[in-house]
Amino acid sequence: MDLLIRNGRIIDPYNNQEKIADILINDGKIVSVGTGIENNESVSRIVDAAGKLVVPGLIDMHVHLREPGQEEKETITTGTRAAAAGGFTTIACMPNTQPVIDNKSMIEFILAKSKQDGVVRVLPVGAISKELKGEELAEIGQMIKAGAVAVSDDGRSIQNAVLMKRAFEYIRQFNIPIISHCEDAALSAGGCMHEGYYSTILGLPGIPSAAEEVVVARDILLAEAAGARLHIAHVSTKKSVELVRQAKKRSANVTCEVTPHHFTLTDGAVAGISLTCDAKEAKEAKHEFDTNTKMNPPLRDKEDVEAIRQGLSDGTIDVIATDHAPHTRTEKEQEYGRAPFGIIGLETSPGLVLTELVDNGMLTLSDALSKMTVNPARILGLETSGIVPESRADIIIIDPEMEWVVDVNTFASKARNCPFHGWKLKGRAVMTIANGRIAWEIE
Amino acid sequence: MHFSHRHLLGIQGLTAEDITLIMDTAASFKEVSNREVKRVPTLRGHTVVNLFYEPSTRTRTSFEIAAKRLSADVLNITISTSSVVKGESLKDTVKTIEAMQPSIIVIRHAEAGVPQMVSRLTRCSVINAGDGSHEHPTQGLLDMFTIREKKGELKGLKIAIIGDILHSRVARSNIWGLIRMGADVTLCGPPTLMPIGIERLGTRITYDLSEAVRDADIIMLLRLQLERQKNSMFPSVREYTEFYGLKESHLQLAKPDVLIMHPGPINRDIEISGAVADGEYSLILEQVTNGIAVRMAVLYLVNGR
Numbered sequence: 219m220d221l222l223i224r225n226g227r228i229i230d231p232y233n234n235q236e237k238i239a240d241i242l243i244n245d246g247k248i249v250s251v252g253t254g255i256e257n258n259e260s261v262s263r264i265v266d267a268a269g270k271l272v273v274p275g276l277i278d279m280h281v282h283l284r285e286p287g288q289e290e291k292e293t294i295t296t297g298t299r300a301a302a303a304g305g306f307t308t309i310a311c312m313p314n315t316q317p318v319i320d321n322k323s324m325i326e327f328i329l330a331k332s333k334q335d336g337v338v339r340v341l342p343v344g345a346i347s348k349e350l351k352g353e354e355l356a357e358i359g360q361m362i363k364a365g366a367v368a369v370s371d372d373g374r375s376i377q378n379a380v381l382m383k384r385a386f387e388y389i390r391q392f393n394i395p396i397i398s399h400c401e402d403a404a405l406s407a408g409g410c411m412h413e414g415y416y417s418t419i420l421g422l423p424g425i426p427s428a429a430e431e432v433v434v435a436r437d438i439l440l441a442e443a444a445g446a447r448l449h450i451a452h453v454s455t456k457k458s459v460e461l462v463r464q465a466k467k468r469s470a471n472v473t474c475e476v477t478p479h480h481f482t483l484t485d486g487a488v489a490g491i492s493l494t495c496d497a498k499e500a501k502e503a504k505h506e507f508d509t510n511t512k513m514n515p516p517l518r519d520k521e522d523v524e525a526i527r528q529g530l531s532d533g534t535i536d537v538i539a540t541d542h543a544p545h546t547r548t549e550k551e552q553e554y555g556r557a558p559f560g561i562i563g564l565e566t567s568p569g570l571v572l573t574e575l576v577d578n579g580m581l582t583l584s585d586a587l588s589k590m591t592v593n594p595a596r597i598l599g600l601e602t603s604g605i606v607p608e609s610r611a612d613i614i615i616i617d618p619e620m621e622w623v624v625d626v627n628t629f630a631s632k633a634r635n636c637p638f639h640g641w642k643l644k645g646r647a648v649m650t651i652a653n654g655r656i657a658w659e660i661e
Numbered sequence: 662m663h664f665s666h667r668h669l670l671g672i673q674g675l676t677a678e679d680i681t682l683i684m685d686t687a688a689s690f691k692e693v694s695n696r697e698v699k700r701v702p703t704l705r706g707h708t709v710v711n712l713f714y715e716p717s718t719r720t721r722t723s724f725e726i727a728a729k730r731l732s733a734d735v736l737n738i739t740i741s742t743s744s745v746v747k748g749e750s751l752k753d754t755v756k757t758i759e760a761m762q763p764s765i766i767v768i769r770h771a772e773a774g775v776p777q778m779v780s781r782l783t784r785c786s787v788i789n790a791g792d793g794s795h796e797h798p799t800q801g802l803l804d805m806f807t808i809r810e811k812k813g814e815l816k817g818l819k820i821a822i823i824g825d826i827l828h829s830r831v832a833r834s835n836i837w838g839l840i841r842m843g844a845d846v847t848l849c850g851p852p853t854l855m856p857i858g859i860e861r862l863g864t865r866i867t868y869d870l871s872e873a874v875r876d877a878d879i880i881m882l883l884r885l886q887l888e889r890q891k892n893s894m895f896p897s898v899r900e901y902t903e904f905y906g907l908k909e910s911h912l913q914l915a916k917p918d919v920l921i922m923h924p925g926p927i928n929r930d931i932e933i934s935g936a937v938a939d940g941e942y943s944l945i946l947e948q949v950t951n952g953i954a955v956r957m958a959v960l961y962l963v964n965g966r
Contacts, residue, residue, distance in 0.1 A: 415858030419673070421773040421795030421830055424857070505781065507774030551752050553772035555793070 220244045220260045221651065226267030226615060230274060231588040232595070232604025241272065243611040246654035250607055263656075265649065267615050273587055274604050275307025275338075275612030275652060277594040278564060280372070280397075280451060280475060280539035283309075283340070285331065287316025292544035292632045294328075297564070298336035300542070300631035302658035304564040305647030307338045307612035310598060312372040313345040320345035320356040322364040329365050337657040338650075339612070341367045341598065343397060346385050352376045355385060362392050367598040370397035372451055373514075375433055377403055382437065386444035393599050395447035395473070398437045400458070401515070405429035410555050412485040412516040420489055420506065422554065425516050427455040434458045438465045438472055449597055450474040452541050454515035456525035463534045473597050475537035478563055478570040479637065481526050485519055487511045487637065509550045509557035510637040513543065527580055536593045538586070540567045544633030562633045566624055568616065570638070572645030583618075611654035618645045630658075664962040668780045668787040671796035672837040680838055684806045686958035687951070693730055694953055703961055704733035707764040711737045712754070713790070714770040719925060719949065720790050720800075724767050727956035736763070751775065752782055759783045764964055768792075786963040794828045800924050801834030803955040805842065807948050808879055811920055816843035819916070821873040823905060824883030824932055825894075827854045831924045832883055836862050849873035850883075850905060853894045870905055877915040881922045882907055885932045898931055908934045912942065920944050 221243040228251070229236050240255040241248060257264060278301065284292040292300075301309045311328065313319035319328060325342050332340035344361035346369045348354050358369050369389065375398070376382045389396055406429040411417050413424025434450055438461060441448035453459055453474050465472045490506040511517060529535040543560025550557050571590070575581045581589075595602045603609040624641045626634040649659040664682055672680070693701055709728040711721050721737065728735045740754070749757075751770075758766060765786045768776050773793030780787040791797040809815055820839055826832045826848050836859070839846050846864045848855065849872075860866055867873050874880055885901065895901050912919060921933070921942045929935050938945060 413857060415861055418856035418858050419833065419862070421793050421833060423794075505777065507777045548750070551750070553751060553770070553778065554774040555772040 220249070220262060221654070221656075222255060222257060222261045222264045223267050223272055223613070223615070224264060226270050226272030228272045228605055229584055229587060230604040231584055231592045232274060232602065233606060236584070241605065241613065243613070243651065243654050246611055248605060248607055248609050248611050251605055265615065270648065271616040271618055272605070273614050273616055274591045274602070275614050275650065276305045276568065276590040277308045277600070278306045278540050278542065278567070278590070279310040279537060279594040279598060281309040281311050281542045281564065282314065282544065282560070283311040284544055285315065286327070290546055293335070294332045294340065295335040296630060296632045297542070297544070298332065298338045298340060299658065300562070300564040300629060301338045302650040302652060303630045304566070305568045305614040305616065305650055306564060307614065307650060307652040307657070308341060308600070309338060310341045310343050310367055312343050312370060314350060314373045318345050318349050319343070320348050320350070322357065322360040325361050325364040325366050338652045341365070343367060343372070344369045346371045346396060347376060347381065350374050352378055352381060355381070355388060358388060359392065362394060366394070367600070368394050368397050368449070370399065370451065372397060372399045375399050375401040375403065379436060379440065383440050383444065386441050386446035386448070390444060390446050395449040395597055396441070397449045397451050398433070399451045400430050400433035400437060402429045402432050405432070410512060411488050412518045414485055414519050416485045416489045422488070425514070427457065427518065427522070430455055430515055431457045431461065434461050438462070438470060441472065442468070442470045445471075447471045448473070452477050452480065452515055452539070453526070453529075453535065454480050454518050454522060456522045459525050459529040459534055463529065466534065473536040474534070475539040476526050476530065476535050477539060477541045478567050478574070479513065479517065479561060480515070481523060481530060482570055482574050483511070483517045483637065484523055485517045487517055507554045508637065509552065509554055510561055510635050512554065512557055512559055513541070513561050514559035527575070530575065530589070531580055536589060537597065538567065538571060538589045539594070540564055544631055545635050547634055550635045561635050561637060562629070562631050565629050565631060566636060566638050566643070569622070569624070569643035569646050572618060573643045577644055611651055613651045614647045615649040616645060617648045620644070620646045620648070622646050664965065667963060668776070669798050669959050669963055670776045670780060670787065670789050672798045672801045672834045673796065675838070675841070677841050680802065680805065680842060683802055683955065683958050683962060684809055686962060687806050687954040690957040690961070691951070691954035693957070694950070699730050700732055701730065702732045704728065704731040704764070704964060707964060708734045708736060708762070709765045709767060709960065710758055710763045711735065712758065712766055712768045713737070713739045714768075715791070717769055717791070720769065723949070723952040724790060724956050727953050728960055730953070731957055731960055733960070751778070755779050755782045759785060765960060788959060788963060791830055794830050794833070796834045797830040798834050799952070799956055799959055800831045801838045802959070803948060803952045804835055804881065804922060804924070805838050806955050807922065807944055807951045810951070811944070812878060815839060818844045818878040819847070819876055820844050820879045820881060821847045821849060821877045822881045822883065823849045823870065823873060823907060825854045825885055825889070826850050826859060826883070827856045828886050828889050829883045835881065836864055840864070847873050851895045851901070870907070870911065871914055874911050875914045877919055879920050879922060880907060880915060882933050884924065884926065885928050887928065902931050906930070906932055906934065907937055909936050909940070912937070922948060924948070
């Protein structure tokens with residue numbers, strides 16, 4: 219059952235390599251990489267990748283799979299297929315399931331269930347606090363021993379600074395980061411979009427930028443004081459980026475991620491006015507109060523989007539992660555204020571990165587890919603060595619020239635809550651090989 | 662002139678010509694209310710559904726009378742928000758109502774954006790009767806109609822809007838409309854109740870009531886929504902009244918023919934002193950009377966398109 223990929227342009231951010239070569243894969247591993255690898259009888263399939271990019275499988279370190287407990291939104295089966303369709307071979311899933319992933323049995327369940335149902339690797343993130351209540355620490359050590367790659371109370375920021383301080387102190391004994399969803403719950407209470415001009419004219423209660431920034435500042439200071447690792451989830455504001463930039467200048471052990479929607483859309487999208495940050499190509503504005511523009515943190519204003527793009531470009535922002543948050547159609551068809559926060563992102567992420575960041579020269583291809591491969595791998599402590607012999611055969615093939623239109627009805631995800639429906643994107647994964655097997659390929 | 666909108670969702674989407682057309686139409690309908698038989702056959706055979714998710718007496722009654730004076734059949738549906746929690750979704754309610762084939766749905770809801778959502782779910786014309794803190798277009802139109810009736814035109818008038826701008830859909834609708842009609846609008850209220858970026862609509866902002874009313878042609882007060890002020894938006898009602906309550910002494914600073922407006926219901930002696938509310942400058946009851954003519958005009962125009 220060998221697989222031979224021929225003549226692709228290999229871009230390997232793990233080894234800083236770029237070359238045209240063939241790759242032979244057998245039994246889940248890369249056997250050899252080189253030019254003119256001979257076909258032999260054990261090769262069951264030859265893939266011609268001429269003119270295409272061959273890249274290590276992408277990693278999305280921020281995904282909500284909803285299983286167990288909310289299988290009507292997404293399951294490990296559908297979520298991992300959505301990941302494969304986007305070009306992801308490894309995803310980290312957040313613990314806000316029902317029940318919460320806050321003990322080793324739940325970690326074991328996720329690992330076993332994803333081995334059984336999943337088509338890509340699933341790495342569980344454990345909760346920091348029991349039941350995500352922000353009151354007492356969960357059994358972090360036991361979860362890590364069982365396979366958790368990080369801990370996070372994602373979706374519910376820990377309000378109690380003493381508990382957060384303890385958590386940072388406690389995790390020093392393990393080589394994992396705390397992934398912090400930064401939000402002051404009192405400042406954001408009742409809000410459903412960014413507090414600014416558009417919340418004013420739409421009459422929607424706002425979530426001020428400061429609701430995020432005060433906790434970004436708090437957690438950087440607490441992590442520094444404890445000498446612990448902090449990874450800040452989905453930064454959305456200019457000042458959050460600036461706080462991380464300053465922390466990095468002090469050599470604090472801080473990393474951060476941004477979602478594709480936060481570098482693409484502004485809060486004008488809620489008003490149906492301007493969807494994109496650039497006016498380069500006026501994307502068709504749909505309508506006001508589209509609940510697929512509602513997520514937490516919310517879409518921010520133009521200055522914030524520009525600052526995020528700057529942060530991506532200068533390296534302040536290490537990772538691009540989707541915060542894939544599936545919800546049912548019925549849930550999203552409610553009144554704007556009642557609809558749940560969150561949008562899905564697995565199947566549009568690389569397309570948006572290539573179209574919105576690489577195609578216009580904001581990021582080099584290799585920098586963009588680093589933020590979806592080697593950087594999250596290092597943060598999560600994954601033993602991934604890129605496209606070299608003996609390493610795990612997680613490889614994707616990207617057609618950088620393919621122009622395609624996002625159609626939510628073709629998604630592998632169960633959910634359809636995506637604001638990019640109808641967008642024209644350039645560049646797409648056409649084949650995803652996870653652990654040596656073809657997990658997805660374009661029709 | 663013809664009205665190009667199937668719905669009236671907000672004043673934001675109207676041009677000065679649209680607003681003028683509605684006011685002109687309202688002026689001709691106003692006469693109907695002075696007849697002995699207060700009814701014209703304009704909407705005979707049409708059904709208007711008043712779908713109210715928030716308690717409202719004056720707006721619902723005003724729409725009901727307006728529709729009846731146009732000979733429409735009127736159905737009032739009031740849904741308390743508490744029953745919605747376990748009950749039917751908004752989408753299902755709207756689809757059910759639509760199946761009864763009304764021509765127009767008039768909707769009020771505590772959540773901003775609901776009329777927009779309803780307009781996408783139905784083939785009926787939708788009229789926004791107030792959505793959250795977003796817009797209350799018929800109130801804005803009746804205010805502008807009342808001002809125009811008294812002052813001849815809106816252009817160049819100095820208008821002060823006082824109070825809780827942050828939570829006020831009436832303020833937003835009036836600001837869009839008045840600015841579009843060329844009036845000079847000053848907003849005044851405590852900074853905690855002044856929404857971010859509102860000046861981008863072309864208004865001035867002051868936190869000093871005397872400055873706001875100086876040389877004003879119109880002083881428009883907003884109802885202080887006492888139920889919304891739990892989060893310490895200001896220290897006390899007593900302090901609010903001292904700083905932002907309109908008293909007779911303020912009227913000396915305004916133009917001699919200043920007129921006072923309030924969308925009601927008023928908090929007497931809080932945002933407006935009883936003497937001012939009852940005084941000769943007050944247009945409060947005329948606003949109510951004009952509300953019917955303006956709503957008749959809106960029902961007629963959206964249906965006619």
